[in-house]
Amino acid sequence: MQELRDLARKLFQERKIDALLGYECDRRGVRPAFVKAADECDRLIFDQRCVHNLAAYLSPRRSHVVALGRLAVVIKSCDARAVAGLIRENQLKREDVVLIGVRCGGVVLNPDEPGELESRNTAPRCVGCEQREPALADHIVGEPKTAPAGNQDRDARLSEIESMNLDERLGLWVDLLSRCTRCHACRQVCPMCFCERCVADKTLPAWIESSPHSRGNFAWHLTRALHLAGRCVDCGECERACPAEIPLGLLNRKAARIVSARYGYTVTDDPSKPAPIGTYRLDDGQEFME
Amino acid sequence: MSKRRFLSKPDLGPFVLDLIGSGARVIAPVRRLERGRDFIEYRQVRDPNDIVLGGPLPVRPLKEIVFPPTETLFRWRQAKSLIEIEESPTSFEETVIVGATPCDAAALEIVDHVMGWDYKDELWFGRRQATAVLAVACTQCDESCFCTAVGLSPQSTRGADWFLTPSKEGFEIEVLTPKGELLLERHDTRCPEASGSPAARASQVADKVQANLKMQPGKIRSWLERHFEDPLWKDIALRCHGCGACAFSCPACHCFDIMDEPEGMEGGSRRRNWDACQPALFTLHGSGHNPRKDQTARFRQRIMHKFNIYPARFGEVLCSGCGRCIRVCAAGMDLIGILSEIGHRAEEAESAL
Amino acid sequence: MGFEPKIVAFVCNWCTYTGADLAGTSRIAMAPNVRIIRLPCTGRIDTLFILKAFERGADGVIVSGCHPADCHYTSGNYHARRRFAVFRELMEFVGIDPLRVTFSWVSASEGGKWAEVVNRATEQVRRLGPFETYPRAGRRVSYERRQDGENAKVRKEYL
Numbered sequence: 001m002q003e004l005r006d007l008a009r010k011l012f013q014e015r016k017i018d019a020l021l022g023y024e025c026d027r028r029g030v031r032p033a034f035v036k037a038a039d040e041c042d043r044l045i046f047d048q049r050c051v052h053n054l055a056a057y058l059s060p061r062r063s064h065v066v067a068l069g070r071l072a073v074v075i076k077s078c079d080a081r082a083v084a085g086l087i088r089e090n091q092l093k094r095e096d097v098v099l100i101g102v103r104c105g106g107v108v109l110n111p112d113e114p115g116e117l118e119s120r121n122t123a124p125r126c127v128g129c130e131q132r133e134p135a136l137a138d139h140i141v142g143e144p145k146t147a148p149a150g151n152q153d154r155d156a157r158l159s160e161i162e163s164m165n166l167d168e169r170l171g172l173w174v175d176l177l178s179r180c181t182r183c184h185a186c187r188q189v190c191p192m193c194f195c196e197r198c199v200a201d202k203t204l205p206a207w208i209e210s211s212p213h214s215r216g217n218f219a220w221h222l223t224r225a226l227h228l229a230g231r232c233v234d235c236g237e238c239e240r241a242c243p244a245e246i247p248l249g250l251l252n253r254k255a256a257r258i259v260s261a262r263y264g265y266t267v268t269d270d271p272s273k274p275a276p277i278g279t280y281r282l283d284d285g286q287e288f289m290e
Numbered sequence: 291m292s293k294r295r296f297l298s299k300p301d302l303g304p305f306v307l308d309l310i311g312s313g314a315r316v317i318a319p320v321r322r323l324e325r326g327r328d329f330i331e332y333r334q335v336r337d338p339n340d341i342v343l344g345g346p347l348p349v350r351p352l353k354e355i356v357f358p359p360t361e362t363l364f365r366w367r368q369a370k371s372l373i374e375i376e377e378s379p380t381s382f383e384e385t386v387i388v389g390a391t392p393c394d395a396a397a398l399e400i401v402d403h404v405m406g407w408d409y410k411d412e413l414w415f416g417r418r419q420a421t422a423v424l425a426v427a428c429t430q431c432d433e434s435c436f437c438t439a440v441g442l443s444p445q446s447t448r449g450a451d452w453f454l455t456p457s458k459e460g461f462e463i464e465v466l467t468p469k470g471e472l473l474l475e476r477h478d479t480r481c482p483e484a485s486g487s488p489a490a491r492a493s494q495v496a497d498k499v500q501a502n503l504k505m506q507p508g509k510i511r512s513w514l515e516r517h518f519e520d521p522l523w524k525d526i527a528l529r530c531h532g533c534g535a536c537a538f539s540c541p542a543c544h545c546f547d548i549m550d551e552p553e554g555m556e557g558g559s560r561r562r563n564w565d566a567c568q569p570a571l572f573t574l575h576g577s578g579h580n581p582r583k584d585q586t587a588r589f590r591q592r593i594m595h596k597f598n599i600y601p602a603r604f605g606e607v608l609c610s611g612c613g614r615c616i617r618v619c620a621a622g623m624d625l626i627g628i629l630s631e632i633g634h635r636a637e638e639a640e641s642a643l
Numbered sequence: 644m645g646f647e648p649k650i651v652a653f654v655c656n657w658c659t660y661t662g663a664d665l666a667g668t669s670r671i672a673m674a675p676n677v678r679i680i681r682l683p684c685t686g687r688i689d690t691l692f693i694l695k696a697f698e699r700g701a702d703g704v705i706v707s708g709c710h711p712a713d714c715h716y717t718s719g720n721y722h723a724r725r726r727f728a729v730f731r732e733l734m735e736f737v738g739i740d741p742l743r744v745t746f747s748w749v750s751a752s753e754g755g756k757w758a759e760v761v762n763r764a765t766e767q768v769r770r771l772g773p774f775e776t777y778p779r780a781g782r783r784v785s786y787e788r789r790q791d792g793e794n795a796k797v798r799k800e801y802l
Contacts, residue, residue, distance in 0.1 A: 028433055031622025034528045052621070056531065064584040065528060111622065161736065170738025170776050181359045181538050181564055188533035188569070189620050199691075201571050207691045209551055211360040211563045214778035219694050222733060226690055229729045241620035243535040245329060245349065251733070258732045263725070277729070280721035282711065288731055289724070290747035290760055553780075554700060 003141040004074070005041045007100065011072055012038035017098055018069025021057055023050045029112030032057070034068070046074065046142060048117040051107040053235040055082035055191040058092055072098035076107070078125060080134030080269040081233035082191035087271035089231075091194050094271065101137030106148025109240065122150030124249070125236040136269040158250055158257075174214050177221055179244040182212040186238035186248055187224065192231045199223065221251060229255035230276040233267050295474065295481040298460035303338035305480045309386050310336065312476060314422075317355060318388040319348045332387070343389045344429045344456055347612060351541035352394035353401070355385060356417035359538075359564045363413075363548070367557040374557075380412050382420040386473070393437050393612035395425040395449030397541035403604035404544065413562075422473050425450035426461070431499050434613030436626050439505040442610055444495040499611075503626045505633055507597065507607050513636040514598040518590070522635070526628060527589035529621045534566030536615035536623070542596070542608045545572075567591050593628065648768040650677045650703040651696040652761075655685045655720075658709035658750045665754035673758040674765035677705065684708065686719025690730040693744060697777045703743045703768035705760065710748040720748075742767050743774060 004022070011017045022044045024033035030049035035041055054073050057065050065071070075083060083099060086092040106117055106126040113121055126148035133140050161169055184200070187193040200208040200220055208223060209216035232252040239249045259265050262285055263276040297305060309316050318341040320333045330348045332355070335341055365376040398418065405411040428444035437443055447453040451470035454461040462484050465474050474481060537543040547565035552558040565572060568589070573582045582588045600608035616624050654660045660681045666673065682688060685708030696704050706727065714720040727746050735741045745764040749757045 026622055027624055027627050028616075029622075031624075032529050034525070057528075062585065064524065064586050068528075166735075166738045166740050167776065168738070169736070173737045174778050183534045183538040183564075183566065184569060185531070185533035185535040185620065188531040203549075206549070206551070207689070207695065210547065210549055211551065211561050213360050213780075215698055215780070218737075218778050219691065219698070222694060222730075222737060223691060225733055226726070226730050229733075237620060241531075241533060241535060243349070243539045243618045245327075251736075254736045255729060255733055258729050262728055277725060278722070280718065280725055282721070284721065284724055285728065286711070286724055286748075288728065288741075288746055290745060290763075 001045055001047075004046055004100070004102065005044050007139055007141055008035065008041040008044055008072070009038045011098065012041070016070070017072045020044070020072040020074075020100075021054050022046070022074035022100075023052070023054075029110070029114075031111065034065075036068070044074075046102050048105075048107050049111045049113060050074075050076070051109060051111050051123055051240070053079045053082055053189075053191060053233075053237045055079045055086065056189055056237065058083065058086055058097065059191065059194040060091055061194055061196055070096065070098070072100055074100045074102055075134055075137065076102055076104040077131035077134040077269065078129065078233060078235050079191075080136040081267050082235060084136050084269040084271040085192050085231055085233060085267070085275070086194070088273075088275060089194075099134070099137045099139075101134040101140045103133045103140065103142035103145050105132065105145025106150065109236075117149070119149040119151050122148050122152075123236060124150070124152060124154050125234060126150055127152055127154050131269075134269055136271070155253065157247065158254060161250065174218070176246055177217040178214050179246055180212055180217045180221070181244060182210060182217065182220065183243060185241040185243060189237045189241040190228070190232075191235075191237075192228060192233065193224075199227075221248070225251040225255050228252055230259040230263075230265055230267070232256060293465045294484040295463040295465065296460060296484040297454070297463055297481050301460070301480050302341075305477060306335065306338040306341065306388060308477055308480060309388070313384060315383050315385045316388055317385060319343065319345060321345070335388075341389060343426050343454075346430065346432070347391055347393075347435075347614065349539070349614070349618075351397070351539060351612070351614065352387065352390055352423075353397065353541050353544070355387065356398065356414055356421060357401075357544060357564075361413060361562045363560045363562055365553075365557060365559045369556065378413075380416050382417050385417075385421040387421060387423050389454075390423045390425045390450065391612070392425050392428060392444060392446040392448070392450070393435075393442060393610040394541045395423050396437075396442050396446055397449070397610040397612070398423070399449040400542055400606060400608060400610060401544050403606075404600075407604075422451045422469055423449060424452040424454060426454045427456060428495055429456060431495050431502075432613070433502055434616040434626065435499045435611060436503040436505075436613060436629075437611035438496060438500045439503040439629070440507065440607050440609050440611045444499060503611075503630060505629050506636075507601060509636040509640070510629060510632055511598050511601055513632055513639065514594055516639075517635075518594075522631070523590040524586050526623075527584075527586040530568070530585050530589050530623055531621050532568045532570065532585050532588060533620070534568040535618045535620070537566035537568060537592070538564060539614040539618045540609075541612055541614070542610055567595070589623075593632075597629075646769060646773060648676050648702040648765060648773070649700060650705060650761075650764060650768060651701045652677045652679045652705035652707065653682060653685075653688050653692055653696075654679055654705075654749075655687075655708035655715075656681050656683050657715035658713065658748075659707040659757065661751035662749045662753045662757045665752065666757045667754075669754050671754060671758040673761045676765045676768075677761050684714065684716050684719035685723035686714075686716065688723060688727075690726060693730070693734075697739070697743075697774060698779055700779070702771075702774045703745070703764055705745045705747065705764050707745075707747040707749050707757075707760065710750055713750060739777070740771060742771060 008020050020035045023030050024043040106122050108121045109123040127150040208219045259276050265276040318335050319330045320340045321342050330345050332348045362378050367374040405414040451467045453464040545565045546562045550560050574580045596608040693704050708720050747760045
């Protein structure tokens with residue numbers, strides 16, 4: 001942490017940045033922090049409660065963040081994939097942001113979690129993570145960490161759904177999605193949902209009805225899953241943010257599986273690798289076409 | 291008829307079955323398992339064993355029952371130039387809420403002001419009329435509760451038709467309203483008169499809640515009134531994602547959107563859906579201009595509406611201190627922290643005079 | 644009395660629409676259940692169209708366009724191919740039967756093929772029956788007690 005604070009202070013003193021986005025302690029646990037001067041850098045921390053994906057704040061749509069000026073951002077290796085996505089899709093120029101990579105051995109799911117990191121409270125996104133520090137970074141701070149201890153099978157529920165028949169699946173999804181109140185928290189916290197005008201907000205015609213009934217909710221969640229196919233970085237923020245406790249990650253991870261199986265693509269923190277939707281190959285599979 | 295009654299623990303289940311048997315829809319906090327965690331939510335119950343009383347706050351607010359997330363206002367059928375309107379029913383299923391929390395019950399009364407203000411909302415009041423609220427005193431709280439700061443408490447009886455205070459053997463019932471009396475008449479035998487002196491209302495919970503936040507709403511209001519352009523708003527709002535999860539979890543938030551939707555080819559329905567002031571779309575004009583163009587303006591609006599504008603018009607804050615906004619926020623926005631900060635600034639401003 | 648499926652076909656103007664026209668002028672007999680919607684290119688076909696068709700009462704959907712390398716706009720169908728491939732599997736994951744949605748390449752000269760696609764799709768959907776379980780009504784499940792989570796059977800009253 002001291003390393004992080006010293007680096008932050010140095011960046012301010014050398015006028016390399018106008019503001020820094022990291023984490024700080026608050027009344028209950030940990031939250032994102034915007035630091036604007038060298039003497040505020042002691043607020044910065046990094047520990048197992050730093051689950052938030054700060055790349056979400058880099059969207060150009062957040063004019064009040066853009067107005068701060070040149071930003072430095074503290075990122076874990078999972079967050080770096082989102083930053084890479086923003087760069088890849090021309091929402092951010094690499095040289096406009098200073099990336100402070102932090103060594104990470106896993107985080108807990110709940111930023112107010114008082115306990116130590118152990119396998120029972122490790123965030124699902126950490127399970128199986130093999131990248132201890134981001135490759136996409138200007139600086140790396142933190143002590144070396146070991147791999148996260150979680151051993152949950154992240155895709156157990158996914159496989160369970162795939163073993164159901166179609167009627168059961170439809171019944172399950174109508175059920176799960178019926179809790180959705182269309183608050184769009186999933187969209188707002190997602191770094192890859194940066195559209196100035198989301199298709200769900202379009203009326204005349206309303207392709208995706210904004211009403212939180214099963215018809216509208218189906219259209220919304222299926223469309224979002226498709227729009228994120230190959231782009232979702234699997235940070236789990238949408239699931240964490242959902243006030244209705246809907247397991248949104250299932251849809252996104254299914255889409256990721258499809259894209260991986262068909263196009264050999266897994267999300268990466270290398271911005272130069274093109275994403276699979278929006279590109280094509282002449283020999284793409286078409287066995288499902290007549 | 292005595293207003294103090296007693297419902298023993300063994301009688302709770304049969305009482306609920308009686309309610310169901312009399313044709314009422316019974317809604318109560320139940321436990322649900324999802325994503326490896328269990329949480330409490332208000333649901334219709336058919337089996338009294340599912341009911342969890344005295345547990346943590348249900349994750350979704352009680353307002354869903356009188357103000358559904360989506361509601362049809364009317365339907366129309368159209369054949370060439372002939373249009374038929376089918377009004378939505380304005381009589382509602384009799385509902386009894388067994389185990390409402392005091393903050394949720396109070397919030398219903400707080401919102402009554404605006405729903406009956408310049409236009410009496412038949413749907414809100416129709417459902418309120420058909421719903422009996424049996425509130426239960428809180429026996430636990432956490433660091434996000436602050437009902438005492440907004441003039442309520444873990445034992446507040448506002449909004450309740452019956453108020454239940456738990457004791458070792460069951461619940462002491464205080465019947466508070468004519469609707470409550472009618473309910474008692476029907477279930478007189480299950481709820482005999484209470485004997486002895488009233489159960490001591492647990493004050494440790496209230497003490498803990500008070501420790502979370504002490505606030506003087508009047509001072510907050512005057513600070514807000516005079517500090518619309520304060521740089522504090524910029525700092526607070528940086529973290530906010532503008533998602534509206536707070537508004538959708540709040541028992542007092544009541545903004546809505548009206549949408550017309552076609553159904554099939556011959557008609558459609560006009561619906562009222564929940565809406566929140568936090569996404570940009572809320573104030574986006576057809577011209578493309580947005581008077582609240584960034585999150586700073588939008589977050590400020592939330593605090594202003596709840597703690598300045600609503601009390602100016604209706605005499606009380608649009609908040610019952612349940613703390614859901616704090617618990618649900620993915621970005622760590624903390625209303626207790628914000629109100630506390632504003633309180634300090636209000637004090638400083640006062641002592642500077 | 645049989646069930647007559649309602650099928651909506653989203654087709655590209657340059658190939659399949661022309662091919663369908665050829666089928667008509669050649670007097671090839673085919674099932675009358677398909678309503679054709681013409682678009683400039685399969686690349687324009689948003690997956691929302693498919694969902695919208697089901698929302699509004701279709702029992703089946705056909706999506707058809709130019710063969711790869713023959714797209715009038717050069718690459719529209721390549722983009723579409725990827726999009727359809729992913730969405731089809733997503734729909735299946737969510738419980739929408741993939742047999743209800745037919746994807747095909749039909750060129751302007753393949754009137755016969757269009758008739759085959761139409762007849763096959765109609766038969767397939769006829770065998771599956773009406774798509775009653777798609778959430779069509781604007782209902783919202785609220786407070787109904789269900790079995791906890793998984794394996795809940797489809798409840799018609801919610802749809």
